[in-house]
Amino acid sequence: MAELKDISNEFVRQEIDEFIERPNERERIINLFAKARPKMQTIAAALIDGDNDLVNQLTRESLDEGIEALEVMDDGLIAGMAIVGIKFRQNFIFVPEVLACARAMKAGMAHIEPILSAAGIKPIGKVVMGTVKGDLHDIGKNLCIMMLRGAGFEVIDLGVDISSDKFIQAVEENEVNLMGMSALLTTTMPNMGKTIEAFIDADLRDQVKIMVGGAPVTQEFADEMGADGYGKDAMACVALAKRLMGVEAR
Numbered sequence: 162m163a164e165l166k167d168i169s170n171e172f173v174r175q176e177i178d179e180f181i182e183r184p185n186e187r188e189r190i191i192n193l194f195a196k197a198r199p200k201m202q203t204i205a206a207a208l209i210d211g212d213n214d215l216v217n218q219l220t221r222e223s224l225d226e227g228i229e230a231l232e233v234m235d236d237g238l239i240a241g242m243a244i245v246g247i248k249f250r251q252n253f254i255f256v257p258e259v260l261a262c263a264r265a266m267k268a269g270m271a272h273i274e275p276i277l278s279a280a281g282i283k284p285i286g287k288v289v290m291g292t293v294k295g296d297l298h299d300i301g302k303n304l305c306i307m308m309l310r311g312a313g314f315e316v317i318d319l320g321v322d323i324s325s326d327k328f329i330q331a332v333e334e335n336e337v338n339l340m341g342m343s344a345l346l347t348t349t350m351p352n353m354g355k356t357i358e359a360f361i362d363a364d365l366r367d368q369v370k371i372m373v374g375g376a377p378v379t380q381e382f383a384d385e386m387g388a389d390g391y392g393k394d395a396m397a398c399v400a401l402a403k404r405l406m407g408v409e410a411r
């Protein structure tokens with residue numbers, strides 16, 4: 162088992178020491194970074210710092226040096242994002258900081274995505290995501306999408322104010338495995354249930370697993386309306402998506 166001192170990057174070491182409190186998470190994150198080469202740790206540090214220029218530059222450099230795209234993604238970008246996700250969940254950082262990290266992740270992924278798609282690496286699964294009818298909140302949905310993409314899912318983002326018909330059309334037109342609905346208003350939450358009913362009416366309910374989330378949504382509410390799963394945050398969304406695809410969560 163690796164220890165904190167096995168991580169060469171001082172910034173990453175401090176981040177873990179200060180912010181990752183749960184013993185099982187701490188152990189997982191330490192193991193993740195201890196095996197990562199120093200340059201990957203530097204990418205993760207830049208991402209945690211929300212420095213998109215540096216992530217952009219270091220990702221390009223690493224790929225040009227011949228480091229595998231998957232390694233840069235897993236040991237640099239996703240590893241950094243794992244720390245960001247935990248800091249966010251524990252209220253050590255807030256939406257503006259997470260959005261800066263998301264921008265940095267995007268800057269790195271812009272170099273990775275073309276390589277992975279050219280190499281024909283199959284995504285874990287295909288997901289359609291949208292905010293339900295009448296609701297314009299998209300910050301949380303966008304965070305989920307970014308984390309899903311980072312975890313290897315292909316995501317079709319329908320945007321906000323999405324009607325049942327649009328969700329149905331998107332599932333029919335694209336061979337998706339999963340669908341995610343987001344709602345932030347108590348007045349728009351029922352539109353999740355209505356959309357699920359519309360899938361049943363259209364005889365399409367068996368074609369797709371449906372995830373729901375958003376601040377006012379609860380596990381009970383998800384169960385009541387017949388969703389396949391509920392996630393309380395972006396990390397839970399990824400874990401849920403993996404579970405629904407039958408892939409072990411990392």
Ligand code: B12
Pocket residue numbers: 256295296297298299300301302304305340341342343344345346347348372373374375376391392393394395396397398401
């Ligand atoms: C930012 C914001 C806005 C912005 C939205 C900008 C944008 N592009 O999203 C603007 C200013 C536009 C806005 C408008 C309104 N808002 Co507003 N808004 C907020 C605020 C402050 C933050 C929401 C947010 O982004 N949170 C941060 C993200 C990261 O969290 P999240 O969305 O919950 O997402 C996480 C999880 O829920 C989960 N998740 C989210 N989606 C999904 C999906 C799946 C599948 C899964 C698994 C997980 C998952 O993962 C995410 C990441 O961790 C909240 C207050 C609050 N603290 O929630 C009010 C709030 C949601 N708004 C509210 C209201 C009332 C409104 C307005 C009606 C105000 C008005 N009178 O016009 C309008 C409605 C507009 C509309 N039709 O949608 C109320 C809702 C009250 C209620 N009981 O319904 C809130 C709670 C504020 C309040 N306390 O009164 N709002």
